[in-house]
Amino acid sequence: MQQLTKPLAVFRTHLTACHDCDLLFQIPHLQKGEQAHCPRCGALVMERKGHSLDYSLALALTSLILFVIANVNTLLRMNVGGRTQSENIISGVNELYVQGYWEIAALVFIVSILAPLLKILCVFYVLTPLKFNARLPYAKQVFRFYESLSPWAMTEVYMLGILVALVKLADLATINVGIALYSFAALIPFMAATDASLDDHEIWERLEPSD
Numbered sequence: 001m002q003q004l005t006k007p008l009a010v011f012r013t014h015l016t017a018c019h020d021c022d023l024l025f026q027i028p029h030l031q032k033g034e035q036a037h038c039p040r041c042g043a044l045v046m047e048r049k050g051h052s053l054d055y056s057l058a059l060a061l062t063s064l065i066l067f068v069i070a071n072v073n074t075l076l077r078m079n080v081g082g083r084t085q086s087e088n089i090i091s092g093v094n095e096l097y098v099q100g101y102w103e104i105a106a107l108v109f110i111v112s113i114l115a116p117l118l119k120i121l122c123v124f125y126v127l128t129p130l131k132f133n134a135r136l137p138y139a140k141q142v143f144r145f146y147e148s149l150s151p152w153a154m155t156e157v158y159m160l161g162i163l164v165a166l167v168k169l170a171d172l173a174t175i176n177v178g179i180a181l182y183s184f185a186a187l188i189p190f191m192a193a194t195d196a197s198l199d200d201h202e203i204w205e206r207l208e209p210s211d
């Protein structure tokens with residue numbers, strides 16, 4: 001990472017507040033890989049990521065493939081007293097609904113299926129056209145929605161729930177882990193990497209001028 005050393009006047013600038021000390025100062029237009037630090041306390045205020053949109057799109061595509069594998073295949077196969085039962089993610093949600101826990105069923109559906117899928121699709125919707133210097137209708141709203149979805153996509157919490165269930169059931173039943181569980185486990189770091197790779201500042205900058 002290269003720290004900014006060029007004089008501010010050569011850049012297009014805009015005002016930003018330091019999140020640590022509240023100092024309001026002019027921040028220059030950063031190039032890829034550059035960082036801007038607060039002139040008073042030295043906090044990192046803005047950073048332009050070094051990689052391209054392709055990098056984020058490749059991570060999003062991998063996440064989508066893992067998501068599909070995780071949702072169409074068997075998560076766990078349980079054998080209790082000679083009776084074998086296969087479970088996948090959606091059948092778990094359905095089971096909760098059938099037992100009357102519709103609020104929990106809805107919550108599990110949102111945090112483990114709907115929100116992760118919407119996040120991945122939002123990345124494609126916003127980034128694919130940007131790659132060709134275009135923009136689809138409502139791209140800004142979609143990207144704002146993507147940012148608001150983050151607290152709802154809790155794949156790691158769902159994964160933790162499965163692992164706790166596995167440990168508790170291990171004494172009662174013979175359990176075989178399906179390919180969906182491995183895909184779901186792999187989906188967590190890939191979704192986090194997609195999030196981390198997105199350069200919000202660059203994306204907003206490229207979405208804004210056309211308005």
Ligand SMILES: [Zn+2]
Nearest residue numbers: 018021038041
């Ligand atoms: Zn500061």
